[in-house]
Amino acid sequence: MQTDMTTGKKQAQLFTVQNMVKMALCIAFCCVSAFISFPLPFTPGLVTALTIALTVTALVLPPQLTFIAVAAYVLLGAVGLPIFPGGVGGLGRLFGPTGGFYIGWPFVCLVESLLKGSKVSFRRYALVAVVAGVPLTYVGGLISMMYVMHVDLIQGMAMAVFPFIPGDIMKALLAAVIAERVNRMLANR
Structure with missing residues (x-):
């Protein structure tokens, strides 16, 4: 019985007004950043600023709240809000060639x-974002791209991974800078 009360207290401490506001701001950041995107002619994937917002979310929120916030973002888009890259929404996006990215993001962000x-450490954040976040993001996208487009591994990597590596590394480093500044600001309050 004591452990149930302790667990309830920990959950109550996790879902404070401050943490709920942080989650809402992170979801809003994801929604807005998804509109900053552009297509590449040889892939159904888009280059998007959303990956910056997702990484910042992972580096600012505690793990449980990160998963909930990113899953909420994906759910909001899945029910039809036009908040996915390209200004679209709906279940079709989750079952399309890039659906693995969307489905994988809550788990990738949880790991980050x-x-x-x-x-608070820029170096640690950058290392986590580049070494864990970027490659793990590609896993879901690569799987869905191969499955939906009926392509082999090399073709899938040419469409879902290779063209995005340089930009994703730069975006991961930018997200580490933003997250470090946000976390330092929050720590000084």
Whole structure:
């Protein structure tokens, strides 16, 4: 019985007004950043600023809240709000060639959040974002691209991975800078 009360207290401490506001701001950041996107002619994937917002979310929120916030973003888009890259929404996006990215994001962000550590550190954030976040993001997208487009591994990587690597590394580093500044600001309050 004591552990149930302790678990309830921990959950209550996790879902504070401050944390709920942070989650809402992170979801809003994801929604707005998704509109900053452009297509590449040889792939159904879009280059998007959303990956910056997702990484910032993972590096600012605790792991449980990260998963909930990113899953809420995906759910909002899945029910039809036009908040996915390209200004679209709906279940069709989740079952299309890029659907694996959307489905994988809550899990990728959870892993990033778990690996970020407790100290505010640009180096740690950058390492986690580049070494864990970028490659893990490609896994879901590659699988869905191969399955839906009926292509092999090399063709799938040519459409879902290779063209995006340089930009995604730069976006991961930018997200680490933003997250470090936000976390330092929040720590000084």
